[in-house]
Amino acid sequence: MAAMQLLSRRRALISTILLAFVFVSFALVLFGFTSNTLLPSLPSQLRSVLLRPADPPTIDLASPPAISPLAAPAPEHEELERVLAAADMGNRTVILTTLNAAWAEPGSVLDLFFEGFRVGNGTSELLKHLVIITTDRKAFERCASAAHSHCFNLDIAEKDFSAEQVFNTVDYLDMMWRRLDLLRLILEKGYSFVFTDTDILWLRNPLPHLYADGDFQISCDRFFGNATSLENLPSNGFIYVKSANRTVAFYKYWYSLRDKYPGKNEQDVFSYIIDDRRSLRKLGLRIMFLDTKYFSGLCERSRDMNLICTMHVNCRVGLKSKLKELRAVLDAWRKYISGLHYN
Ligand SMILES: *[C@@H]1O[C@H](CO)[C@@H](O)[C@H](O)[C@H]1NC(C)=O
Ligand SMILES: *[C@@H]1O[C@H](CO)[C@@H](O)[C@H](O)[C@H]1NC(C)=O
Numbered sequence: 001m002a003a004m005q006l007l008s009r010r011r012a013l014i015s016t017i018l019l020a021f022v023f024v025s026f027a028l029v030l031f032g033f034t035s036n037t038l039l040p041s042l043p044s045q046l047r048s049v050l051l052r053p054a055d056p057p058t059i060d061l062a063s064p065p066a067i068s069p070l071a072a073p074a075p076e077h078e079e080l081e082r083v084l085a086a087a088d089m090g091n092r093t094v095i096l097t098t099l100n101a102a103w104a105e106p107g108s109v110l111d112l113f114f115e116g117f118r119v120g121n122g123t124s125e126l127l128k129h130l131v132i133i134t135t136d137r138k139a140f141e142r143c144a145s146a147a148h149s150h151c152f153n154l155d156i157a158e159k160d161f162s163a164e165q166v167f168n169t170v171d172y173l174d175m176m177w178r179r180l181d182l183l184r185l186i187l188e189k190g191y192s193f194v195f196t197d198t199d200i201l202w203l204r205n206p207l208p209h210l211y212a213d214g215d216f217q218i219s220c221d222r223f224f225g226n227a228t229s230l231e232n233l234p235s236n237g238f239i240y241v242k243s244a245n246r247t248v249a250f251y252k253y254w255y256s257l258r259d260k261y262p263g264k265n266e267q268d269v270f271s272y273i274i275d276d277r278r279s280l281r282k283l284g285l286r287i288m289f290l291d292t293k294y295f296s297g298l299c300e301r302s303r304d305m306n307l308i309c310t311m312h313v314n315c316r317v318g319l320k321s322k323l324k325e326l327r328a329v330l331d332a333w334r335k336y337i338s339g340l341h342y343n
């Protein structure tokens with residue numbers, strides 16, 4: 001008797017649960033709940049990156065997909081568009097960098113990066129065109145509190161990128177790839193950009209030294225004198241990319257190789273693309289290499305202080321050693337400038 005009662009009570013419980021389930025499902029359909037409303041806590045710009053339907057890899061390289069400027073902008077992209085428009089130089093060109101919390105700390109890389117613009121010759125006004133893409137909330141707050149006008153948070157959910165990234169850990173790679181995808185989105189929106197790492201000091205305006213006809217122009221660890229030769233050793237620290245169907249197709253192709261080379265960062269994959277001359281030809285992209293005489297770095301220092309525009313503190317591992325070198329470059333520059341005044 002007791003067993004029977006238990007059984008019927010359990011049955012009643014199960015039907016109640018089933019009924020509740022059917023009711024909730026019905027309500028979800030009725031009120032048009034979408035993935036957006038089910039993930040309400042994600043910031044809109046992140047949602048747009050995460051929930052955007054995955055682009056199929058560009059296999060047909062010969063006919064790159066068209067950019068359609070007439071397509072209505074998704075509301076999630078509004079913040080990105082607002083920031084880009086505010087930073088625009090007037091010809092749909094912006095300067096971009098990415099920042100995490102460790103590099104945003106007071107006295108860390110961000111402060112020295114800003115100092116470079118201030119002590120550089122005619123570079124301080126370029127700050128109005130700089131968009132800082134932050135990879136975590138702490139860096140975003142620091143960007144905003146540094147009174148910088150254009151901060152955009154690529155809040156990467158569930159992951160904390162605030163600590164100093166150890167080169168090639170899984171999270172670091174994930175962030176680098178997401179950044180690459182954001183750059184593709186910016187090109188698609190019709191903006192050309194100069195991307196600079198934050199450990200690059202802008203001592204003179206480098207824009208006049210960009211080539212007039214290169215779709216994709218990249219700085220070098222080693223430059224051998226020929227701007228179009230694929231033998232130069234590129235460095236992703238400083239890149240100019242012109243918004244065009246070709247360059248969007250290139251970024252899509254680049255991103256699509258992520259799964260083909262698991263555990264590799266986007267710079268490694270970039271060098272595989274450079275080595276794959278057939279695909280490059282199909283993409284029809286005009287890649288040009290920037291002269292280390294103007295776009296310098298510690299890997300290959302420009303010998304002429306009178307020409308240097310940007311100085312990349314590359315070929316140094318670890319934050320402490322980077323900070324030391326950044327300060328040394330700023331000191332050398334200040335000495336050089338004050339020396340000029342006495343002559
Ligand atoms: C865009 O405008 C800036 C500022 O006038 C200029 O320095 C830069 O060369 C221009 N870029 C292009 C691609 O025309
Ligand atoms: C700084 O810029 C001005 C104006 O372009 C130029 O005349 C001067 O030679 C530059 N000084 C240095 C140190 O580059």
Ligand SMILES: *[C@@H]1O[C@H](CO)[C@@H](O)[C@H](O)[C@H]1NC(C)=O
Nearest residue numbers: 225226227228229230231232
């Ligand atoms: C520079 O490199 C390109 C591509 O490899 C080549 O076609 C061209 O002849 C080179 N120019 C010179 C001056 O060597």
Ligand SMILES: *[C@@H]1O[C@H](CO)[C@@H](O)[C@H](O)[C@H]1NC(C)=O
Nearest residue numbers: 065066067068190243244245
């Ligand atoms: C991309 O191609 C489409 C169609 O071929 C064209 O209308 C559009 O202007 C192109 N966009 C750019 C940025 O070149």
